[in-house]
Amino acid sequence: MAVTFHNVNLEAGLQKLDQYLLTRSYITGYQASKDDIAVHAAFSSAPSSDYVNVSRWYNHIDALLKLSGVTCEGQGVTISGSAPPAEVAPSSPAIDDAKAPAAEDDDDDDDVDLFGEETEEEKKAAEERAAAIKASGKKKESGKSSVLLDVKPWDDETDMQKLEESVRSIQMEGLLWGASKLVPVGYGIKKLQIMMTIVDDLVSVDSLIEEHLTVEPANEYIQSCDIVAFNKI
Incomplete structure (x- = not known):
């Protein structure tokens, strides 16, 4: 509809x-x-x-x-009443496994800036809003963040569908799982990249990884989990 x-x-x-x-x-x-x-x-x-x-x-x-x-x-x-949307550039082609770097070189992904740095104007505006809230005596609302995770399997025989199901089965207040995709890392191995939105005061990403994603039963499929990008929203 x-x-x-x-x-x-x-x-x-x-x-x-x-x-x-x-x-x-x-x-x-x-x-x-x-x-x-x-x-x-x-x-x-x-x-x-x-x-x-x-x-x-x-x-x-x-x-x-x-x-x-x-x-x-x-x-x-x-x-209605808006100009037609601009054409979206096609996504980059998938990496050929035969030419992909070894799995241990995968950390290069961490250098990709997905969200950009906060400008001086944005920092100043945020400081002014915080000062205004403090001056008015109002309690600051809990912020939210958009987080991109890399979830890596044990080997090329790991069932990636079950791995993703294991990740999404983790439910808690203030946590919302978003879009995901599989990314080749080499030697037939793929990692799961998945977005999530969290309420900062309710969810600690470090605790989520250490207490849920890398312990039983999730660690049957998950070897490691890394934060690729962390963006306040």
Whole structure:
């Protein structure tokens, strides 16, 4: 079923989209799709953080696009009153296993900047907001973060579907699993790259890895787990 939103660059359109995303992680379905790309492309600039749900969704989709992890076809969506979305560049081709580097060289992925550094203007704006909250005596709301994980199997015989099921079976308050994909690392071995959104005050990524992802029963499939990128949203 197609979904229609009005111009998301106007306050009325933003309010409707913010309300819509209050109970949803994506525009349609349970993973990022072309519907999310269409709505994301309709924005002339990043939405104000005053629209909490829209801002969370926008930053998450922005990170996924840089990762080229959007593959689902979606269900169809229309943005009335907005210019047609810009054409999205095709994702990079998969790495040929025969030419892929050895698994131990995989740490080079950590050098990829998926989310960009915070500018001086953004730092200053954040400090001003924090000072305003402190001056007004209001309690600062708990922030959220978008995290990209590398989950590595024991060998090329590891069942990657069961590995992903083991990861997604970990459920806790403040944790939402997102899009994922398999990435070749060499010698027929693939690792799982998976996004998650967390509430900072409720979920510790280090504890999640040490107490859930690398212990029984998950460690039957998982050799190690690393944080590739960590972005405040």
